[in-house]
Amino acid sequence: MPINYYIFLSVALFSIGIIGVLTRRNAIIIFMCIELMLNAVNLLLVAFSKMHHLKAFATDVATKVGTEAQLFVFFIMVVAAAEVTVGLAIIVMMYRNIHSVDINFLNRLKH
Amino acid sequence: MNKFVFLIPLLPLIGFLINGLGRNFLSRTAVILIGCGALIASFVLSLLLFKEVSAPGFTTQIINLFDFINAGGLDIKFAFQVDQLSVLFLLIITGIGSLIHIYSSAYMHEETIPHYARYFAYLNLFVFSMLLLVLGANFVVMFIGWEGVGLCSYLLIGYWFKNKDYNNAAKKAFVMNRIGDLGFLLAIFWMLSQYGTISYAELFPKVGTASPYVITCITMLLFVGAMGKSAQIPLYTWLPDAMAGPTPVSALIHAATMVTAGIYMIARSNAMFTLAPHTQNVIAIIGIATALLSATIALKQNDIKKVLAYSTVSQLGLMFMALGVGAYTAGVFHVMTHAFFKALLFLCAGSVIHAMHHEQDIRKMGGLRIKLPLTHITFLIGCIAISGIPPFAGFFSKDEILTAALEKSPVYYVLGVLVSLMTAFYMFRLYFLTFAGSFRGTHEQEHHVHESPAAMTWPLVILAVCSIIGGWVGIPSVFVADAHLLGKFLAPVVASQEMEKPAVHLSHEMELGLMAMVLGLIILVVFIASKMFRKSEITENTETGLSGFLANKWYVDELYDVIIVKPLNALSSFFSRIIDNRIIDGFVNGVGKAVQFSGRQLRLLQSGQVGSYILIMVISIILFFIFQLYWKF
Amino acid sequence: MFAAFDNFPALLIWLPLLGGILSFTIGKEGKARMISLISSFLSLGVVVASYFLSNSNYLELNAVSYVWMPQIGAGFGFVLDGLTRLLCLLTAIAFPIVFLVTAKDQYKRSHAFFGLMLLTQTGLMGVFMATDALVFYFFWELALIPVYFLSSIWGGEKRIRATFKFFIYTFVGSLLLLIGILYVYMNTSDQSFSIVSFYNNTKLTSGEQHWLFLLFFVAFAIKMPVFPFHTWQPEAYEQAPTPVTMILSGVMVKMGLFGLIRWLLPIFPLAMKDYQQGLIIMITVGMIYASLVAIYQDNIKRLIAYSSIAHIGLMAVGILALKNVSMQGAVLQMFNHGINIIALWIAAELVERQTGITKISALGGIAQRAPKLAMFLVLSAMANIALPLTNGFVGEFMIFNGLYQYSPWITAVAGISIILSAVYTLNMIKNVFYGETVAATASFTDISRLHVWVFIGITIIIFVLGVYPTPVLNVIHQTADIILNRFN
Known part of the structure; x- marks a missing residue:
């Protein structure tokens, strides 16, 4: 499969994520959109990694070229997991305090 | 003797330290003993030194004490130079200084002891600075004394520091002196960069190596310094204001010694000034202009000390004219005689002021000749001496200056004579208003007028004697050939100033004739003054027109x-x-x-x-x- | 162990630092005061001992260096050469004087006050002794920061504004200095902050030298301060507590001058030559300007501040003239000026403490009530206006002499400041000390015995250096020789 497909898919996912983050007010949905963007990046990383590796594999069977990108993916997944724990905790606290997860209530940052 | 030269300035310094630090502990007698004792001891040492210097075969001696500044190519020694000129000034300073110290001990007796001690401490410090000034073997040591006397003058003018006006006068004196000092300082730097040395002994022999332009500039800067210290136009206005200080201070500092520092400096560096004819002209012109200006102002002053102050400025102007026409010996000679009679006049004025309980306005005096007989006689002697009537001291020195001026240019001569006539006029005006006629003050004042104590009158007598005979060391050759002792004494340090072609060549007959003419005019002036002022009543009229202009001192202060x-x-x-x-x-x-x-x-x-x-x-x-x-x- | 005792630079850093920390932690006023006094006197002892026990070659002997950050070429390097020794002596004299003078004063949280003062001393000593640019910068800031706290906690009414301005002003200078230091560092041949590498920075082009010179110069000029970088000074001096003002004007402003001598001229000789004339003219104009402004001031502290600007300007000119005599004169004068201005501050402080007034026109007649104070003030004022036989004269004479070799005209203009300094100083004396007493001074009492002794000590320094400056000149002449050699 040509790489273009992967790229288009992940760009689409990323854009959905961005638009979601920009337009929605519900903190949980924003959170999910962030995850979506992260996964779009993951997808792209895996795809490029695979392509890169295949190219090198054609000449050298034992090559490890391109596999590093997959490490990044795991890394991102770990960070995303950490983020989920912290982020969800914040959202829960937020809900407990103001009984809402609408981020427009959270305009106290300027004070 | 060389080994003890440093004691001459050191003794007054020690006196200053003891009196200054111990002012709360010392008794009045101790203060007097220390203050006067230090000076008298210096005077005795100076006499011994004089004996040595006047012995035949004496050569200039330089005493190095220590390295003052030795850095980066600059090598300035703290050194003294003993020669005829410095010894002469030493004698004047310590001699008259001692008399004034003794006089002060009585004059200032109203002060409380701490202030009394402070006064003597300042006086001693002043003498110390002045001695440094004349003893220094280079311009930096001279400058140290030069600023030192300025400081002491400041401290003594503002001695009664509660009075705002006195403080302003003190400040004015210091600042004006500093303006001059800047000129002096720049001259020192210029000499350093031009000749690489500022010690007299090394510098003067190679003065000629610089271009005439440089020499002219250096001497002009030196003269700026002298202007400040010796109260010449345009920096003279501090001296009359300086009369705010105690009267003995006016006598010592503002008449007899400090103000002559400028004369000393120029006489000391005569080797340099001789090579700068332009500067000499400037000095002569400024000198005679100052003499004229202040003489005219003195005509209309009513404060006994102010008259004397302007007369001092005027006499200083004459001395500068002498220096300007190259008659260094005459200038120094006049310094000496002037020191005698001006100190005398000031001390007499002090005696009068003391008797009158600090009244200084001569319009409120009169008739004091009966109450103050000794002061009267000595004051009269002073007046005669300053007016230039033979055989009193002033005649000889003034005549020598006038003769030298005539040889240079008749204009100087005519103006100089004019100044002499005005001097005679205002001095006798002062004399008649103070001592002749009848008393014009209040009855209470009249009741209290009394002759001063012995400690004040003895210095008057001594100075009066000096004012009579002091001129005899410089008898001109028209009277007795080869009798100018001072001229001979100073010859080694004052380069021979024979002008190549005098503008007017004087025969002896002509010189005598002119002398007689001037004398006649002076006597005439004295006569007029006696007619005008020998009366009891003074009509109080507001001064207008020219006389108002003079009474207000030409409005120079305002300008x-x-x-x-x-x-x-x-x-x-x-x-x-x-x-x-x-x-x-x-x-x-x-x-x-x-x-x-x-x-x-x-x-x-x-x-x-x-x-x-x-x-x-x-x-x-x-x-x-x-x-x-x-x-x- | 014994070796540590003749390790003078290290002692001079550690003594005040330990004293400061102790005084901080001990928390009791009496003890903190005692510790600060002892520590400052010990420092003085060390400096005096170093004068007799080691020689003073420029950047040579008695240098110590500890490994600090070898990866980036920075080491803890100190030296106690002639130039440094004189300035350390000044620092070491200034602090005991300040502590003695204020011995009877109460400060809230005084342990912190003394701790910060001693920290400042550490910073000053470090600045003067550092042989490593990074260490120099470190101590440069270390000297600044405690002063900020001292002024903003213990200062006068408008202290926040004044100290903030002071801090921002000097900090901008410091940052410029840091940029400059880093740039030179990157261009040293061996990637080192050591002063020797800085001196041998052959890689820098002339153009680079020029802008680097300006960075360094602005930092130092703000610190001195010279016209037109001076406006923090009058306010800071007015608002800071007087002990801090004494240190600021007596010692800290010398950091700028010291910086010129050690960290500017030798590093950028090419640029120096080009900027010389412009800078000298600028500073000379500034001297006259500051003197004139001083005449107008009606506040003792501001008057002294402007007088200081004029005098510092003269020293700066003396250094920039690149003449041997004037450089030695400037170094000597740095010391003298420190002593003289501290004496003036003491007098101002004593007047303010009794009357609560610093306004000149509201005072008068103190000489009647306090003859001793008046005597000492006149004396230190005379030293400040460089009367002969006081220390000020020797220094200024040498500076003017060197300046004259550079340019007679500039000397003549700079000389006007001598006259003006007499004007404003005498005005101050006249209005504050002479005349009749006024309500505020009617019950003025004379100074205590302790202050008399302090003043006597200062007086002795003033006259000894004024009459016989040779011992000091012997110590510093080599500095001038070596630095000026770089210009030949």
Whole structure:
């Protein structure tokens, strides 16, 4: 499969994520959109990694070229997991305090 | 003897330290003993030194004490030079200084002991500085004394520091002196860079190696220094104001010694001034102009000390004229005789003021000859001496100056004679108003008038004797050939000043004739003065026209106020309020304000809406990508 | 162990630092005061001992260096050569004087006050002794920061504004200095902050030298301060507590001058030559300007501040003239000026403490009530206006002499400041000390015995250096020789 497909898919996912983050007010949905963007990046990383590796594999069977990108993916997944724990905790606290997860209530940052 | 030269200035310094530090512990007698004792001891040492110097075969001696500044090619020794000129000044300073110290011990007796001790400490410090000034073997040591006497003058003029006017007078004296000092300092630097040395012994032999332009400039700068110290136009106005100090101080500092420092300096560096004819002309012109100006002012003053002060300025002008026409010996000679009779006059004035309980206005005096017989006689002697009537001291020195002036240019001579006539006039005006006629003060004052104690009158007598015979060391050759002892004494240090072709060549007959003519005129003037002022009543009339102009001292103080003091204050205020506070600080604070302002504006971006932050972030990222794509580094 | 005792630079850093920390932690006023006094006197002892026990070659002997950050070429290097020794002596004299003078004063949280003062001393000593640019910068800031706290906690009414301005002003200078130091560092041949590498920075082009020179110069000029970088000074002096003002004007402003001598001229000789004339003219104009502004001031503290600007300007000119005599004169004068101005501050402080007034026109007649104070003030004022036989004269004479070799005209203009300094100083004496007493001074009492002794000590320094400056000149002449050699 040509790489273009992967790229288009992940760009689409990323854009959905961005638009979601920009337009929605519900903190949980924003959170999910962030995850979506992260996964779009993951997808792209895996795809490029695979392509890169295949190219090198054609000449050298034992090559490890391109596999590093997959490490990044795991890394991102770990960070995303950490983020989920912290982020969800914040959202829960937020809900407990103001009984809402609408981020427009959270305009106290300027004070 | 060489080994003890340092004691001559050191003794007054020790006196200063003991009196100054112990003023709360010492008794009055101890203060007097220390103050006067130090000076008298210096005087005795100076006499011994004089004996040595006047012995035949004496050569200039330099005594190195220690390295003062020795750094970076600069090698200045703290050294003394003993020669005929310095010894002569030593004698004048310590001799008259001792008399004035003794006189002061009685004059200042009303002061409480700490102030009394302070007074003597200042006097001793002054003598110390003056001795440094004349003993120094280079210009820096001279400068040390030079500024030192300025300081002492400041301290003594402002001695009664409760009085604002006195303080202002003291400040004026110091500042004007400093203006002159700057000239002196620049001259020192110039000499250092031109000749690489400022010690007299090394410098004077190679004066001629510099170009005439350089010599003229250096001597002009030196003369600026002398102007300040010796009260010449345009820096003379401090001296009359300096009369705010105690009268003995006026006698010592502002008549007999400090103000002659300028004369000493020029006489000392005569080798240099001789090579600078332009400077000499300037000195002569400024000297005679000062003499004339202050003589005219003295005509209309009513304060006994002010008259004497302007007369001092006038006499100093004459001395400068002498220096300007190259008659260094005559200038120094006049310094000496002037020191005698001016100290005498001032001390007499002090005696009068003392008797009159600090009344200084001669319009309120009169008839004091009966109450103050000794003061009267000695004052009269002083007046005769300063007016130049033979055989009193003033005649010889003044005549020598006039003769030298005539040889240079008749104009100087005529003006000099005019000054002499005015001098005779105002001095006898002063004499008649004070001592002749009948008393014009209050009855209470009249009741209290009394002759001064012995400690005050003895110095008067001694000075009076000196004022009579002091001139006999310089008898001109028209009377007795080869009798100018002072001239012979000073010959080794004063380069021979024979002019190549005098403007007017004087025969002896002509010289005698002129002398007689001047003498006749002076006697005539004295006669007129006696007619005018030998009366009991003084009509109080406001001074108008020319006499008002003279009584107000040509409005020079006011002129200086308008052209210097006021603009300076305005400038200072402008700098402080506008430039410093508004412009420079305004700029600095403006930077701060700009930061605050931009912060306040940027704060509006922080709406607190998370959505808007994210939007800004996304837009920024997109912009960044675009930037990266199209901007090739 | 014994070796540590003749390790003078290290002692001079550690003594005040330990004293400061102790005084901080001990928390009791009496003890903190005692510790600060002892520590400052010990420092003085060390400096005096170093004068007799080691020689004073420029940047040579008695240098110590500890490994600090070898990866980036920075080491803890100190030296106690002639130039440094004189300035350390000044620092070491200034602090005991300040502590003695204020011995009877109460400060809230005084342990912190003394601790910060001693920290400042550490910073000053470090600045003067550092042979490593990074260490120099470190101590440069270390000297600044405690002063900020001292002024903003213990200062006068408008202290926040004044100290903030002071801090921002000097900090901007410091940052410029840091940029400059880093740039030179990157261009040293061996990637080192050591002063020797800085001196041998042959890689820098003339253009680079020029802008680097300006960075360094602005930092130092703000610190001195010279016109037109001076406007922080009058406010800071007015608002800071007087002990701090004494240190600021007596010692800290010398950091700028010291910086010129050690960290500017030898590093950028090419640029120096080009900027010389402009800078000298600028500073000379500034001297006259500051003197004129001083005449207008009606506040003792501001007057002394502007007088200090004028005098510092003269020293700066003496250094920039690149003449041997004037450089030695400037170094000597740095010391003298420190002593003289501290004496003036003491007098101003004693007047203010009794009357609560610093306004000149509201005072008068103190000489009647306090003859001793008046005597000492006149004396230190005379030293400040460089009367012969006081220390000020020797220094200024040498500076003017060197300046004259550079340019007679500029000397003549700069000389006007001598006259003006007499004007404003005598005005101050006249209005504050002479005349009749006024309400505020009617019950003025004379100074205590302790202050008399302090003043006597200062007087001795003033006259000894004024009459016989040779011992000091012997110590510093080599500095001038070596630095000026770089210009030949």
